[in-house]
Amino acid sequence: MFIATSLDGFIARSDGSIDWLNEANKSITPGEDCGYGKFMADVDALVMGRNTFEQVLTFESWPYGSTPVVVLSHREISLSPNLPKSVSVSNKTPTELVASLTERGARKIYVDGGLTIQSFFAAGLIDDITITVIPVLLGTGKPLFGPLQTDLHLVHEGTTAFEFGFVQSRYRVFRNT
Secondary structure, eight states, X not given: OEEEEETXXXXXXXXXXXXXHHHHHTTSOTTOOTXXXXXXXXXXXXXXXXXHHHHHTTXXXXXXXXXXXXXXXXXXXXXXXXXXXXXXXXOOOHHHHHHHHHHTTOOOEEEEXXXXXXXXXXXXXXXXXXXXXXXXXXXXSEESOOOOSSOOOEEEEEEEEOTTSOEEEEEEEOOOO
């Protein structure tokens, strides 16, 4: 996962708005992408929830190029013919979806969206976490993390503090196998 949160751990306002993130992104030094391009260069497929997908549809252009994108939803979604053919919809469980994507050759799957990330954590399917903390307190909103069955131990891989105030930390999920 590669995601931004407010300092108090929210990925969106309660109504799903990310206006605070869009405003913060205006402070980014031109040409800086906080490692996103390098991260995406190795991504074989992206899985996102319906709410995240609807948010992405408000962007000026499709940000994922031809990377296969799977939108998880239990409700029917009509895909616009303007979207790349690499976009699909699934109602599979995270475990079923990862198995399917792996069978098709995906090795690095990027998971995005609060509830989707939470369901992948619950299934034990997240290995690496990159969180960029934006220096804003929202007070309330949609949290990145939800309840867990047990503690999830992480190994800190590194932290980068950007001159414009963002702080990005990278973790690997510790698996005691």
